[in-house]
Amino acid sequence: xxxxxxxxxxxxxxxxxxxxxxxxxxxxxxxxxxxxxxxxxxxxxxxxxxxxxxxxxxxxxxxxxxxxxxxxxxxxxxxxxxxxxxxxxxxxxxxxxxxxxxxxxxxxxxxxxxxxxxxxxxxxxxxxxxxxxxxxxxxxxxxxxxxxxxxxxxxxxxxxxxxxxxxxxxxxxxxxxxxxxxxxxxxxxxxxxxxxxxxxxxxxxxxxxxxxxxxxxxxxxxxxxxxxxxxxxxxxxxxxxxxxxxxxxxxxxxxxxxxxxxxxxxxxxxxxxxxxxxxxxxxxxxxxxxxxxxxxxxxxxxxxxxxxxxxxxxxxxxxxxxxxxxxxxxxxxxxxx
Amino acid sequence: xxxxxxxxxxxxxxxxxxxxxxxxxxxxxxxxxxxxxxxxxxxxxxxxxxxxxxxxxxxxxxxxxxxxxxxxxxxxxxxxxxxxxxxxxxxxxxxxxxxxxxxxxxxxxxxxxxxxxxxxxxxxxxxxxxxxxxxxxxxxxxxxxxxxxxxxxxxxxxxxxxxxxxxxxxxxxxxx
Numbered sequence: 001x002x003x004x005x006x007x008x009x010x011x012x013x014x015x016x017x018x019x020x021x022x023x024x025x026x027x028x029x030x031x032x033x034x035x036x037x038x039x040x041x042x043x044x045x046x047x048x049x050x051x052x053x054x055x056x057x058x059x060x061x062x063x064x065x066x067x068x069x070x071x072x073x074x075x076x077x078x079x080x081x082x083x084x085x086x087x088x089x090x091x092x093x094x095x096x097x098x099x100x101x102x103x104x105x106x107x108x109x110x111x112x113x114x115x116x117x118x119x120x121x122x123x124x125x126x127x128x129x130x131x132x133x134x135x136x137x138x139x140x141x142x143x144x145x146x147x148x149x150x151x152x153x154x155x156x157x158x159x160x161x162x163x164x165x166x167x168x169x170x171x172x173x174x175x176x177x178x179x180x181x182x183x184x185x186x187x188x189x190x191x192x193x194x195x196x197x198x199x200x201x202x203x204x205x206x207x208x209x210x211x212x213x214x215x216x217x218x219x220x221x222x223x224x225x226x227x228x229x230x231x232x233x234x235x236x237x238x239x240x241x242x243x244x245x246x247x248x249x250x251x252x253x254x255x256x257x258x259x260x261x262x263x264x265x266x267x268x269x270x271x272x273x274x275x276x277x278x279x280x281x282x283x284x285x286x287x288x289x290x291x292x293x294x295x296x297x298x299x300x301x302x303x304x305x306x307x308x309x310x311x312x313x314x315x316x317x318x319x320x321x322x323x324x325x326x327x328x329x330x331x332x333x334x335x336x337x
Numbered sequence: 338x339x340x341x342x343x344x345x346x347x348x349x350x351x352x353x354x355x356x357x358x359x360x361x362x363x364x365x366x367x368x369x370x371x372x373x374x375x376x377x378x379x380x381x382x383x384x385x386x387x388x389x390x391x392x393x394x395x396x397x398x399x400x401x402x403x404x405x406x407x408x409x410x411x412x413x414x415x416x417x418x419x420x421x422x423x424x425x426x427x428x429x430x431x432x433x434x435x436x437x438x439x440x441x442x443x444x445x446x447x448x449x450x451x452x453x454x455x456x457x458x459x460x461x462x463x464x465x466x467x468x469x470x471x472x473x474x475x476x477x478x479x480x481x482x483x484x485x486x487x488x489x490x491x492x493x494x495x496x497x498x499x500x501x502x503x504x505x506x507x508x509x510x511x512x513x
Binding site: 038040041257274275 | 451453470474477480482
């Protein structure tokens with residue numbers, strides 16, 4: 001279960017290991033959870049409406065129009081039997097009520113904006129005639145074509161080379177700023193999150209473990225899992241022989257560990273962590289988190305509710321050129337920034 | 338936009354074995370899609386279906402130390418030489434419990450109204466492996482460790498009165 005809010009124009013990052021529930025959380029927003037999965041309870045509110053109360057027809061009107069998704073795997077997202085251009089203009093015709101010529105023009109314009117060379121010619125190409133990166137860009141063009149209010153981008157740049165990645169992120173940023181579009185970015189790339197997002201939610205085993213403005217998460221992580229994630233990022237000029245990893249792996253969601261789901265892998269876990277599930281709290285006060293307050297740092301660790309006998313100790317160093325300056329110094333793990 | 342299945346691009350004929358049949362238009366079918374559920378429902382009484390499925394739960398040892406995880410294996414077998422489908426009360430097809438507490442939890446589960454079915458191929462074995470961590474969930478966010486004593490692990494197909502229908506088994510272990 002995850003509780004979070006994304007404001008209009010905000011760029012919200014969702015990070016975590018594979019299997020943490022990032023994609024499922026986003027698919028739930030679109031009500032695209034596959035059988036036999038169901039949304040058991042809760043609310044998904046979009047512009048004041050609870051999406052779980054809409055019928056299928058209303059939901060179809062919303063998808064691709066007001067909420068668009070950039071899927072992880074472009075090759076499977078595109079229909080191999082139709083031209084790329086047709087697939088983009090279909091969405092435009094359906095949602096924006098444009099005629100064929102106008103929709104085609106719009107589709108070509110979108111292909112151009114995502115950096116497809118010679119878009120007029122490429123409009124009539126089938127997906128197999130596009131490279132992987134171009135397919136990904138076509139999927140992005142499709143998502144952007146109807147000027148959505150919320151874009152859910154599920155690892156949109158994973159298959160792209162870094163120059164195109166920078167262009168696409170720049171384009172998303174531009175669209176977000178210009179049209180006040182909210183962007184929920186799911187990614188493994190912590191560098192992209194740092195660069196692109198305003199706020200970030202770290203997920204583990206289907207739950208948010210930390211949520212805060214991006215600077216707070218990077219400079220002052222408050223959950224041992226976030227510390228582990230940050231520690232495992234490779235850095236240029238780093239003299240470590242091996243990258244720090246988080247030992248163990250994500251639990252099987254059928255057999256979740258009791259108490260804090262992270263305790264089997266947590267270097268700071270105590271007996272209490274095996275018996276109590278930590279609440280998602282404001283780390284400054286230890287009171288239940290208010291997700292509508294976008295400036296506070298929230299985390300789910302017993303350390304913040306005073307239920308651990310010892311506080312987790314780790315060190316965060318901020319490197320500025322050759323200077324290394326310890327931000328917080330206790331003992332245990334290190335995170336370099 | 339015209340979809341490929343709306344087009345007349347394919348030449349269909351029910352008589353010609355080398356052309357796609359006209360009746361296949363609605364639903365493309367895979368090579369092996371025997372509607373086990375429907376056939377089982379129409380031809381085989383539910384009571385006999387339950388009887389044809391056997392369930393066995395076992396643990397590698399009988400005695401465990403406190404704090405140790407208890408692994409257990411649930412095996413189900415369809416004794417019939419034809420496929421059998423057992424209707425279940427929810428999409429959770431089988432369940433396990435410790436001393437009557439589902440998945441060792443005192444927290445009531447969210448009820449689902451959606452029935453489903455556990456399907457077995459002819460003579461099929463199914464094997465599931467799970468672990469009981471030696472703890473009971475006492476509230477949404479709290480767990481307690483099971484004290485020394487004897488505990489019974491049950492497992493069975495998720496049907497009403499599974500024990501009476503013979504689709505449930507149990508085994509007893511001791512925690513020291």
